[in-house]
Amino acid sequence: MLDDTDRRILRQFQADPTASAAQLAERAGLTQATCWRRIERMQAQGIIRGTRAVIDWRALGYEVEVSLRVTLDKTQPRAFEDFAAEARKIPEVLEIQTFLGQVDARLGLVARDMTHYQQIYRTRILPLPHITDLDALMHIARIKHDESVPL
Structure with missing residues (x-):
């Protein structure tokens, strides 16, 4: 399922869904390419279903x-x-x-x-x-x- 690296990415993504892949990679301690591949894989698996605007x-x-x-x-x-x-x-x-x-x-x-x-x-x-x-x-x-x- 998810390893520690995926969890690090997801924690950073939850904290700031507007962050770019480069920012997420830096915060998770990964290269941008590795981070992006993992994000794409989690999207394909339905773990990350999307981002949305939250309107007050x-x-x-x-x-x-x-x-x-x-x-x-x-x-x-x-x-x-x-x-x-x-x-x-x-x-x-x-x-x-x-x-x-x-x-x-x-x-x-x-x-x-x-x-x-x-x-x-x-x-x-x-x-x-x-x-x-x-x-x-x-x-x-x-x-x-x-x-x-x-x-």
């Missing part, structure tokens, strides 16, 4: 963050698929997760303010198919948010 949605005027815990009617054969397909169409829904247990799905969504949230909730969330129960959790603070993997 609060800076864009979205002040409300809500987690909706959803229970679906599991007697319907396509309940998960139908629900997820429709939920994907709501631009304010940033995340959809499914679970095993009492809660079947969680939607993470943002809204400009409470009035906007109510409008989304009433016109876009409540009509989603196969919902039997819905519980809203208003986010107060994000204590930890880290997508880095311990390497």
